[in-house]
Structures are given as structure tokens and as C-alpha cells.
Amino acid sequence: MIAMKNTRNTMHYYLMLLPGLCLITLFSIVPMIGVVIAFQRFIPAKGIGGSPWVGWDNFTYMLQLPDSKQIFINTLLIAVLKIIAGIIVPLAFALMLHEIRLAFFKRIVQTVVYLPHFLSWVILSGVIINLLTLDGVINAILSWFGAEPVMFLASNFWFRPLLIISDVWKEFGFSTIIYLAALTAINPVQYEAAVIDGASRTRLLYHVTLPGIRPTIVLLATLSLGNVLNAGFEQVFTLYNPLVYETADIIDTYVYRVGLVDRQYGLATAIGLLKSVIGLVLIVISYRLAAKFANYRIF
Amino acid sequence: MVRSQTWVSRTANGVLIGFLALTALLCLAPIWHTLAVSLSDKSAAAAGIVYAWPVKFTWSSYEKLLQDSKFFDAFYVSLKRVALGGIINFALTILMAYPLSKQARQLPGRNVVTWVLVFTMLFNAGLIPWYMTISKLGMLDSIWALVLPGAVPIFNVILLLNFFRGVPKELEESAFVDGAGPWRTLLQIYIPIGLPALATVTLFSIVGHWNSFFDGLILMNHPSNYPLQTYIQQLVVQLNTQSLMTAEEARKLMEISNKTLNAAKIFVSMIPILIVYPFLQRYFIHGIVLGSVKE
DSSP states (O other): OHHHHHHHHHHHHHHHHHHHHHHHIIIIIHHHHGGGGGGBOOOTTTHHHHSOBOTTHHHHHHHHOHHHHHHHHHHHHHHHHHHHHHHHHHHHHHHHHHHOOOHHHHHHHHHHHTTGGGSOHHHHHHHHHHHHSTTSHHHHHHHHTTOOOOOGGGOTTTHHHHHHHHHHHHHHHHHHHHHHHHHHTSOHHHHHHHHHTTOOHHHHIIIIIHHHHHHHHHHHHHHGGGGTTOOOHHHHHHHOOGGGHHHHOOHHHHHHIIIIISOOHHHHHHHHHHHHHHHHHHHHHHHHHHHHHHOOOOO | OOSOOOHHHHHHHHHHHHHHHHHHHHHHHHHHHHHHHHTSOHHHHHTTOOSSSOSSOOOHHHHHHHTOHHHHHHHHHHHHHHHHHHHHHHHHHHHHHHHHTSOTTTSTTHHHHHHHHHHHHHOOOOHHHHHHHHHHTTOTTSTHHHHSTTOSOHHHHHHHHHHHHTSOHHHHHHHHHTTOOHHHHIIIIIHHHTHHHHHHHHHHHHHHHHHOOHHHHHHOOSGGGOOHHHHHHHHHHHHHHHHTSOHHHHHHHHHHSOHHHHHHHHHHHHHHHHHHHHHHHHHHHHHHHHHHOOO
8 A cells, every 4th residue: 555655656756847958958868869960061052961970080170279278378377276266265254253343334344245246247248348447447546656557458468357357356256155155153162262362363273263164165175176277268258359269268258259250160169078078077177075074965 | 363463464464455455445436437427417428428426417317217117017018027036936945855854764765856956957948948948838928938948057956955964853843743734744844944045046036037148038038027137138239249340330329228227227227236235245155155055
């Protein structure tokens, strides 16, 4: 009797899963079959079945392209700098905020700083461009000091710092909250004990606060390893222009231009596939490390 | 921390508060400035003399915006997308998370399905195969192309799955004993219990739908089908090319383009996010805690 009921329930469970699984198959699994285009000289009119196979040609061609080295360096550099800034800035900010006892002030600051996280890169880029044009407010302020106007968005010197700074602007509030949550979880008894022993504020920071949130720092740092090839497509795409391709072009923007603008499907798929495979390996490594050092499990 | 404060400590506090307040203001300043530009006189904005307050205050950009039918078409596409996408994400998150929160002996194949989900979250085929699949399905220029490919937000499914696992099993067992089937148990026990968690993930998916622009750009051939963010992105591209010109060229183009109107459009497309922001904020920390709850 009970066994029969269980089977009936199981059937209903499968029924619940069905629509979602169909959609995942259609939009995630089917495209995975499409990656064979990476090994073809793909001609859209002939489809996957009719296009000629070219083996690893697309991959060797990719490695010979004069741009590939620069694009790889750009991607890595931008992503790694963002990761480092994305750990240090929110950590410093959270530590400062944690020192403040005024609850309402803390709350207002938190509310303000993580607002940009919820706005899209389109909006933020519109705002940034508006600030940085020749007749924008930043150049107006520079002119008070007698400086020449700077075309920030056309400058290969300024573009990468701009990406890092604007990324920090958008995301540091979000990570600050995570660190603050970890900070409030430190047992107050530890502080009281240290104060009774005569510890100063600086010593409290080094001997109670920082050790208390070390697991969180380690966890966030390890998990960000999976992102070293994600330099932030939406941000770069909405801010860059041909004049700064040299310093700003990343794998994702390159795939977009080669694939959907120039319609070299085989080449673009090959680059995308290579990135996905390396990305997957990195994520698996980072999850393994996170499980080992911070006891982290996704489910 | 109850120790009496010396004046050194008090000064340090003052400096810290000042610094934090300044940083917060700096975060808000670019957005505030955009608002000021949108409310300024056109020539003042073009001359670059608007800072924190509108110069020669006027509503004229917003009046012009009200007559801009393209803007409202795009706004409508976005609203449709958020409504459809939000409902579909909501339903499918529940329908995936509930069965997958069961033990493998209650649901044979559960572990395989879960790993397939995680795999599709971590590995994607790349832009081109994805684009060609949707194009082959004949979905280009259809609202479904913006809604169905992301119909199952896998990360949200995992969050909710973890939450459902924390629900005491006795609740479900007693429901079964009383004769309720899985659907009724889901509707009358799990959904009400999971409401705060569901609100969190649904808000996130709504914000995600509102904010995405790239799928609109590549999957919609006709600009009349663009969602709002894609429409704004096209404006931003124009703004950007303008920023590359010499002052003289820019001045010429300025006569046809419109800085204050663009600023007004950018600001108006922020408004829906500003409206849901208090709710986001309330559930936000909850969402983070939710993600960290593991069995």
C-alpha cells in the first residue's frame, strides 16, 4: 500500500520537473550540440549537417590571429584587477562601518552604497559617459585646476582604470553587506574579554575582528577564481569603442564581433568553447578549494 | 566596547563618519548629477555648467519624453517581459525546487537531474550556438525569446531547494497521512512556508529581467521590439561616439542630439528599480543568509 502511494507521488514529482527540464534541454543542452560548429567551416545555408568539417583549423587560426594575445591579456588583467579591488575595497569599507556605533547612520550608508548594484550597466554607462565627455562635469572640474580636457573614454591610458573604478562603484556595496554579516556574527564576548585584557582598538582589529572574518575572506577569494576569464562583458560592451580596443577588448566582446557582426560562426564558436571549457575547469577547482578551506557546499 | 571614549577615539570616530558619509555621497553623486542635467536648460547642459543642481530649471525634457512614442514602446516591451518572465521564473523555480528537495529514494534520478542543472549553470555552449538555436526555433523578434531561454533560474532553484530541505519532514508526512497529494502539499505547506525565500528570488529575477539588454539587442531585429534597456543602450552608443569627437565636431552634433533628453530617459528607466529598492533591501540580507543555509 505505502509502496504504491510512493510510486504515485514519484510520478507527480516527475510531472512537476517536466516543463523546466524541457526548457533546459531546449535552451541549454541543444546549444551544447551546436558547439560542433567550432570544428566546421560553418555555412548557415547548409546547416550543421552540410557544412564541411575542418578539424582543429579554427583553433589554430585563432592562435595565429595577431589580436588573440592582446585580447587574452586584456581579459586576464581586467578580471584579476577587478577581483583584487573587489575584495580589498569592500573589506576596508565594512571594517570602517563596523567601527561606527550609530545604527541609523550605518543603515543609511549601506542603503546608499549598494544601490548601484541593482542598476544595469546600460544605465550606469550612460551616467558615466555623461560625466566623462569633453563637456562633462569631470572635465569641468579639471579645468578649475587649469588642466587640459581629457577624452577619458578614448584613452588607452585611462580606459582600464575606468573599468576597475566603475566596477568597484557598482559592486562594492554588495560585498560590503556580506562582510558586515560576517562581522556581526563575531561573538561580542571575544571583544569584551580583549578589552578587559587592555586591548586597544587597533589590537582588537588585528586579534579579534580580522581573524573572525578570515573564513569569509578566504571563501570569497577562492570563489572568485572561477571569474578570472570573466572581465565583465556588459560593462565593457556598453563603455568601449574602436579607439580603445587595444586595451579594452576582451574575449566576450571579441566573440560577439567576430560571430554576430562579422558572421565568422566557426571561429567565434571555437573561441567561446575554449573560454567555456577553461572557465568550467577554473570553477570546479575553485569549488574544490572552497570546500576544502572554507567547508563550502553549494547544496 | 563600553569603555569610556578618550578624545583621540572620539576624533577618530568623527573622521571615520566623515569619510564614510563622503564615500556614500560620491556613490550617489553621478546619479544625482544625471537628474540635475535632465532638469536643466538645454544650453546650460551643453555648456557643461551643470553640477549638483539644475541650471535654469525646466521640465521640458520630461515633457518631450512624454511625446516620445519609441521610448514608451520600449517601456511597454520591458513591462511585458518582466511580467511574463517573472511569472514563469516564479512557477518553474517552485516546480523544480520542490521535487529536487526530496531524497533520492523518494525520487529516483534526483541526483542526476541536480547535477545536470549545476552543469548547465557552470558550462554554457557560448554565444553563437545559443543564438542559432533560438533563431532556428523561429523565436527572433518574439517576446518569448526574451523570456523562455532563461525560464529556469538555476541559481534560484538551488537557493529554494536548500530552503525546502530545511522544512521539517514531519509537516509533509502528516499532510500525506491526511491524504494530501504532492501538489496539495506543495501549495498548502511548502509555498506558504517558503514565501519569504520566494519573494527574494522572484525580486531578483524581476530585476534581472528589467536590467538585461544584450538578448534584446541580438534577438530582436526590429528596434520597435527592443526592451527599454536595449533602447537606452543604443542611446548610450551614440553618446559614446559623441564623446570621441573633438570639441568642434561634438558641438555640431550637439545641435541635433540632446543631452538633457537622454539624461531624462536614463533617469526614468531607473525609476522602477528605485521603486522596488526598499523591498530588495529588506529581502537582500535575507537572500544572502538563505544562500548560506546548508544541511
